[in-house]
Amino acid sequence: MKKRIILTLLTLIFGISISFCQNSYKIPSEDWSLEIDLEGFKIEKEGLSPDESVFQLAASSPKEKISLSLFIEKANSKGDKIECRDFYWNKAKKSPLAKENIKQYETDNSAVIEHDTKEFNGQTVDFHSMNAYLTQNGYWIDVHISKIGYTKKDQKTFEKLLESITIKLK
Template sequence: MKIIKYISAILLLVSNQAFSESTYITIPGEGWSLSLDTPPMTATKSQAEGRLLRYTGSSITTGVTLSVNTEIEATGSHKECFDFYWGKAQKNPMLMKETINTFKNSKAIYATHYSEGEYRGQPFKTANGHAFFVNNGVCIDLHVSHWPREKKSDKIVKDILMSLKITK
């Protein structure tokens, strides 16, 4: 019986470590990157033009999707960046407005919410979170989503958002 408990504890530890790794996203021409604790990204795509970046990454096995968008507008403060992007995000008809929660710390202004709808004829439910912040004159929208939405989705999304670091 002790062996089963020991093996179970090892498997739990290994599975938690396998879920999280450091993901680095370099902001073009800036000399700094975003660092996030995410599951391994199994598919990524990025498009850069000057200081603008459009990045998406996903983990097929965990249902986590990550995107980073930069702007050189609305770069005066976290609030200005938040207002710029969040104003656009709220126009999404699949966003469930009654689930919106906003909060902030010194790193960013955050918004979490659920989305529901249909994609390619299939219904979906996701948990979503955003971190909006300015660094070195660049406004950044970090978006994390987890599909399918389940009890642990809120924690997964928030843990990734809260792991945000700027590295040089």
């Protein structure tokens, strides 16, 4: 609480702009950004391709032991969030990682796919994976959230992250 008060005072006195929760990511030539609540996450990698047409981010939450990656890239073809999900899922299905309990659904903002992997290389991993797919102005967006050692108590954290994903027009 003290930290928020101090940050608010700094904002009022010095005009420093601080975002408490939502992180914003964009392609420089575009008039929109992808926003997601990464409070508690450590950004491990963030950057644009040399031609500034692709953005990628890797982050993790040490406390929750959750990994997150985000990709924004120019689409190869036109399509909505469902076509975006289908395109990337067709690639993901080819990986050797077993996929169980596959669920596909849509939210207002994204097309989602979730799956589990119970074992890998003979070891129990209880890996859970959620991908949220969005589209905007000819760009396709893939937000991947995953955790090894996933239990039902982690579901709310995954849902909170999913609900925080939005496109903000400038």
